[in-house]
Amino acid sequence: xxxxxxxxxxxxxxxxxxxxxxxxxxxxxxxxxxxxxxxxxxxxxxxxxxxxxxxxxxxxxxxxxxxxxxxxxxxxxxxxxxxxxxxxxxxxxxxxxxxxxxxxx
Amino acid sequence: xxxxxxxxxxxxxxxxxxxxxxxxxxxxxxxxxxxxxxxxxxxxxxxxxxxxxxxxxxxxxxxxxxxxxxxxxxxxxxxxxxxxxxxxxxxxxxxxxxxxxxxxxxxxxxxxxxxxxxxxxxxxxxxxxxxxxxxxxxxxxxxxxxxxxxxxxxxxxxxxxxxxxxxxxxxxxxxxxxxxxxxxxxxxxxxxxxxxxxxxxxxxxxxxxxxxxxxxxxxxxxxxxxxxxxxxxxxxxxxxxxxxxxxxxxxxxxxxxxxxxxxxxxxxxxxxxxxxxxxxxxxxxxxxxxxxxxxxxxxxxxxxxxxxxxxxxxxxxxxxxxxxxxxxxxxxxxxxxxxxxxxxxxxxxxxxxxxxxxxxxxxxxxxxxxxxxxxxxxxxxxxxxxxxxxxxxxxxxxxxxxxxxxxxxxxxxxxxxxxxxxxxxxxxxxxxxxxxxxxxxxxxxxxxxxxxxxxxxxxxxxxxxxxxxxxxxxxxxxxxxxxxxxxxxxxx
Numbered sequence: 001x002x003x004x005x006x007x008x009x010x011x012x013x014x015x016x017x018x019x020x021x022x023x024x025x026x027x028x029x030x031x032x033x034x035x036x037x038x039x040x041x042x043x044x045x046x047x048x049x050x051x052x053x054x055x056x057x058x059x060x061x062x063x064x065x066x067x068x069x070x071x072x073x074x075x076x077x078x079x080x081x082x083x084x085x086x087x088x089x090x091x092x093x094x095x096x097x098x099x100x101x102x103x104x105x
Numbered sequence: 106x107x108x109x110x111x112x113x114x115x116x117x118x119x120x121x122x123x124x125x126x127x128x129x130x131x132x133x134x135x136x137x138x139x140x141x142x143x144x145x146x147x148x149x150x151x152x153x154x155x156x157x158x159x160x161x162x163x164x165x166x167x168x169x170x171x172x173x174x175x176x177x178x179x180x181x182x183x184x185x186x187x188x189x190x191x192x193x194x195x196x197x198x199x200x201x202x203x204x205x206x207x208x209x210x211x212x213x214x215x216x217x218x219x220x221x222x223x224x225x226x227x228x229x230x231x232x233x234x235x236x237x238x239x240x241x242x243x244x245x246x247x248x249x250x251x252x253x254x255x256x257x258x259x260x261x262x263x264x265x266x267x268x269x270x271x272x273x274x275x276x277x278x279x280x281x282x283x284x285x286x287x288x289x290x291x292x293x294x295x296x297x298x299x300x301x302x303x304x305x306x307x308x309x310x311x312x313x314x315x316x317x318x319x320x321x322x323x324x325x326x327x328x329x330x331x332x333x334x335x336x337x338x339x340x341x342x343x344x345x346x347x348x349x350x351x352x353x354x355x356x357x358x359x360x361x362x363x364x365x366x367x368x369x370x371x372x373x374x375x376x377x378x379x380x381x382x383x384x385x386x387x388x389x390x391x392x393x394x395x396x397x398x399x400x401x402x403x404x405x406x407x408x409x410x411x412x413x414x415x416x417x418x419x420x421x422x423x424x425x426x427x428x429x430x431x432x433x434x435x436x437x438x439x440x441x442x443x444x445x446x447x448x449x450x451x452x453x454x455x456x457x458x459x460x461x462x463x464x465x466x467x468x469x470x471x472x473x474x475x476x477x478x479x480x481x482x483x484x485x486x487x488x489x490x491x492x493x494x495x496x497x498x499x500x501x502x503x504x505x506x507x508x509x510x511x512x513x514x515x516x517x518x519x520x521x522x523x524x525x526x527x528x529x530x531x532x533x534x535x536x537x538x539x540x541x542x543x544x545x546x547x548x549x550x551x552x553x554x555x556x557x558x559x560x561x562x563x564x565x566x567x568x569x570x571x572x573x574x575x576x577x578x579x580x581x582x583x584x585x586x587x588x589x590x591x592x593x594x595x596x597x
Binding site: 015018019022023028031032035038039041042045046049050058060061064067068071074075078079082083085086089090095 | 239242243246249250253254257260261262265266268269270272273275276277279280281283284286287288290291294296
């Protein structure tokens, strides 16, 4: 059976798209979504590769994906919280424009 | 016996402290943190004694051994990094009790410092002890999440911006590292580092996975050209946080690279990666130093100095391939460098923080004449400078001596040239800072020193880095008790 290849190829595509978005997009929330796409891609690859063995799926990659999802949720929540505060402090939605002068920690 | 559980305690104690400091409220949290820090120092010293006495050992968490469970591995190298973290961590905790008191206590997030800081300490200890490549991912992310939050603690626009950039770099690294683990596991079916080291066979999937993992770790260690996030993050964090980030957090991901490159991955498995890392390290030394020379704000200068000092850590990889003598000397040298840079950089960042809060600004050129009114802080900067430049008898000198000996033992003088040039460049940017502080001038200190410990804690850390050369025999013993040297079958 090679159906696992569909998941691996799809995962690789998502990972590549996410990497492009994280690096090329300017909007802060687009970047967070892109990072989540990367994560979903990696999770698909893990699940797909764990499913190729004869005699049922390997549970270890599934455990890794569960842990990975928890970590990604935490990173996303932190990212959104920082973006929200950054937006209310500067009114900006990207990191390229200079924040208004006089803001020093 | 309680001491049998040392690796677990080194994670459990700071974790408990973090939880307690959260419920204790901001008035009692500093006391919780101080007690926790003292306990960790005691545990770290016990771990060093145990590793020196009985050699490396594995600890099966909950009694489940690898490959089913996740083993903790305590060897000479992990003990050394844990004791460095304990000493610097104690200094940062003491300093922070004064630093955060002078600020407005209702300020955004300051009450959270203690909890986040102890969480970060927990994750660092776990990272130094873990023997499993997937557990490394979890620990790295725990370090990353607490570090990013600590950077944004002040809530200022600049800190939030630096934190966001740091978080994106962290996310890119996290996902890439995990992709590497996925490919490695698909090929080998193992996650434990020791089992991996024993079972790795040439295979393109496994090699791609390991290369992705190394690339992600390089990004987290801020090796040039992946250093873009570091100066802003380390420069705009509150000073105790800057010290912990520059001195400890970059060492966390570096420690994993060290274990992967010299313990797990066989020689030549990843082609010329070791030489490539050495070349990037050399570029980092030059580029970071030149950038440091042109900074106008004190903490930015110190942060770029970290970019340069991180470069030295990567010279070990090409040096380690030059024969058994060069291998042992290079590993010992890089461990001495990691400790001396950790102590000196923590002292330098804390002293910069005190100078900034005394002057009320961070512009180097307006600190002319600070030596007269802040002699202890100026002395601290000078002592840290001695280590960065590698002048005798400092730890930096010991490290460079060992690394140069390694290059010469391996017959590769060009790496020695990089080391010498790096020392001269460090002298350039440190003297530029010192020249301003020592110059005649009329710099007015805005506020008097808030507490004596904002001066003597940095001084103690920087002085420890200067006398570290006396501890080189101890570090050599720890290096020979590290799995890296034991597996390679060489002794320093």
